[in-house]
Amino acid sequence: MQKFVRVHAVAAPLPLANVDTDMIIPARFMKALTRDGLGAHLFEELRFAPDGGERDDFILNRPACRTAQILIADRNFGCGSSREHAVWALTGFGIRCVIAPSFGDIFASNARKNGLLLIRLPDAVCDRLRRETELAQFAPIGIDLEAQHIALASGETIAFAVDADDRRILMQGLDDIGRTLRHTDAIARFEAAA
Structure with missing residues (x-):
């Protein structure tokens, strides 16, 4: 997993x-066995018209936002089913x-992992962030997870708080397997004693 310290x-x-989560990645794109290529279908229904052409009015199709790595969303983002594919589509796009x-709740757990x-x-x-981003x-x-603040183009900073364990996991780039592998020696000792 890629470390997150500053972006x-x-x-x-x-x-x-x-x-x-179905708006983030429609179920019909969840047939693959890997997460490869899911970013191409992020917000499929919002980004593309039925004929496959891009919708000019969707934010991620605007030239300035095609490489966005940060989304400023609204309430209850990632609600719905428990599909981890929604997070994979976001990160596959570059978010x-x-x-x-x-x-x-389940989306938040999948995001951390x-x-x-x-x-x-x-x-x-x-x-205000959505308005100011567009006005700028x-x-x-800048997002600084270590300092827990957002630095706007205007120079203003906005503080935020993240769960200490989530912050540590993200900054170290540890997924569930990575966290387990940190205890390889203890696992080996336990297995040897069994």
Whole structure:
């Protein structure tokens, strides 16, 4: 899993509440056995018209946001089914962080396990961030997980808090297997004694 300490990147405003996992990655794209290529189908229904052409009005199709690594979303992002594919589609597209007032519980757990930083901020702050990002013509912003602050293009910083264990796991780049492998010697001693 890729470590997350700091990211300086374009943030794309997504002012939609209750974005469910099927909106993030439709079920028909979950037939693959690996996570490869899922990013191409991120927000499929929102990004593409029925004929396959891009929808010009969708934020990630705008030239300035095609390389966005940060989403500034609305309430209850990632609600719905427990599909881990939703996180894989986001990270496969290049999204490293989602800022929103709240997240679906299972989505949040899957995000932590896959290196996607979720930042919870109040509704009013998220609304302001979406507006200011657009007004700044999508100038990159900085996310510093170590210092737990967001640095806006204007120079303003906004503090956030992340669970200490989640913060450590993300900064060390440890997925569930990586955390287990840190205890290889203790596991070997236990097995030898059994």
